Amino acid sequence: MxxxxxxxxxxxxxxxxxxxxAKKLPDPLDTIIGTILSQNTNDQNSYKAYKNLKENFKNWGEVALLKAAQIEKYIRVAGLGKQKSKAIYELLQSLKKKQKRLSLNYIKANSDEQIIEELTLYNGVGVKTASCVLLFSLGRNxxxxxxxxxxxxxxxxxxxxxxxxxxxxxxxxxxxxxxxxxxxxxxxxxxxxxxxxxxxxxxxCPLKKICNYEQKNLTNIKESKKRDFMLLDNL
Ligand code: SF4
The missing domain is CATH 1.10.1670.10 (Helix-hairpin-Helix base-excision DNA repair enzymes (C-terminal))
Known part of the structure; x- marks a missing residue:
């Protein structure tokens, strides 16, 4: 393989x-919240929601003072507001119980598998979100x-x-x-x-020669459009 x-x-x-x-690896807490916001939406809307939180609060400690319903107001644009605000709220509250300064840096020394196991314990964090933290914030392969x-x-x-x-x-x-x-x-x-x-x-597709997909669509779009126009001309 x-x-x-x-x-x-x-x-x-x-x-x-x-x-x-990125020149500098983003903070793991930034990445996990950004990835929670990106679930089931496009990049533009999830970025707007993320920016709303970043621009309205000095740090995640301030966001942790809000109730889930208050967080929801800032992130609604990313969709699934209730679900995502609850996940962010619970994540911040759990971190607050563990440490004074909110951070996920405590996971850095762990193995990939341990980090996935640890992060997926948080509500709303699945394997995909945990693996985004590993790749983008911790530079793991x-x-x-x-x-x-x-x-x-x-x-x-x-x-x-x-x-x-x-x-x-x-x-x-x-x-x-x-x-x-x-x-x-x-x-x-x-x-x-x-x-x-x-x-x-x-x-x-650059992979067409090695791809095994049985229903490959090898019609070239430009060619098929050209053919459609020719057919129309002949009507
Ligand atoms: S199915 Fe088609 S587009 Fe997709 S990887 Fe295979 S050749 Fe490429």
């Missing part, structure tokens, strides 16, 4: 380039699996799994060192732009 992952990663880099990394990563890897034939969590664990120990960030980020790009849930644009 390692060789296949390395090959997929290289083909994606040849097509999309190497995704830029871990590939978070969302619906795009899950769908594309199954279509390619790298895994045969029934949900993102199963895909995550199927590839967890097989990612060659140092490539998880580009592998994860470019697979999401592929899933959003080319390997869409319906009507994937296989003719444009």
């Amino acid at each position: 390692e060789k296949s992952i390395a090959k997929i990663n290289q083909l994606l880099i040849d097509h999309f380039g190497i995704p830029p990394k 871990i590939c978070p699996v969302d619906t795009h990563v899950h769908r594309t890897l199954n279509r390619i034939g790298l895994v045969k799994t029934v949900n993102p969590e199963k895909t995550f664990y199927a590839i967890l120990h097989h990612i060659p060192e140092g490539i998880a960030h580009s592998f994860h980020t470019n697979l999401i790009k592929l899933g959003r732009q080319i390997c869409k849930p319906s009507n994937p644009q296989c003719a444009l």
